[in-house]
Amino acid sequence: MYHYTESGLSNVYLVNGFTVEVEDGEEFTSIDDAHGLHKAIAMAIVDGKRPMTHEEFKFLRIELNQSQSALAKRFGVNEQTIARYEKGQTSIPRTTDFCLRQLYTESLDRSSSLGYFLELLADAEAQAAAVEIRMQEVEDHWEIAA
Numbered sequence: 001m002y003h004y005t006e007s008g009l010s011n012v013y014l015v016n017g018f019t020v021e022v023e024d025g026e027e028f029t030s031i032d033d034a035h036g037l038h039k040a041i042a043m044a045i046v047d048g049k050r051p052m053t054h055e056e057f058k059f060l061r062i063e064l065n066q067s068q069s070a071l072a073k074r075f076g077v078n079e080q081t082i083a084r085y086e087k088g089q090t091s092i093p094r095t096t097d098f099c100l101r102q103l104y105t106e107s108l109d110r111s112s113s114l115g116y117f118l119e120l121l122a123d124a125e126a127q128a129a130a131v132e133i134r135m136q137e138v139e140d141h142w143e144i145a146a
Helices: 034-046 054-063 068-075 079-087 094-108 114-130
Strands: 018-023 026-031 135-138 141-144
Touching: 034 054, 034 094, 054 079, 054 094, 068 079, 068 094
Parallel strands: none
Antiparallel strands: 018 026, 135 141
């Protein structure tokens, strides 16, 4: 078996699908269909029944091609929060675990709309912070000014 640490995960072993070659006394390993392998690893994580580890969280983020900053924006947290999840310094909330699994699933199948709603929430929060609320008194009550 080959311990596939190149994935960033410490618990992945390949039974086959790899070739080891020795050239000038150095050992080189090549992986057959590395893209397909990473997709299969990601699905094993997504379909897993236990909470995600910090390594798995980082793996899925990278597979989604998201920076810590971009993912933080989607989840409504700061970049350091994502970094702490990935370093194992902070436990990953169940809702965040679920959302990351769903985002990965959505990246494979566009029928889910979680990513769209997370973007809407992030945009709405940014817009709400920048919008003035103008009120006017009309007769005997207050209402939003036109």
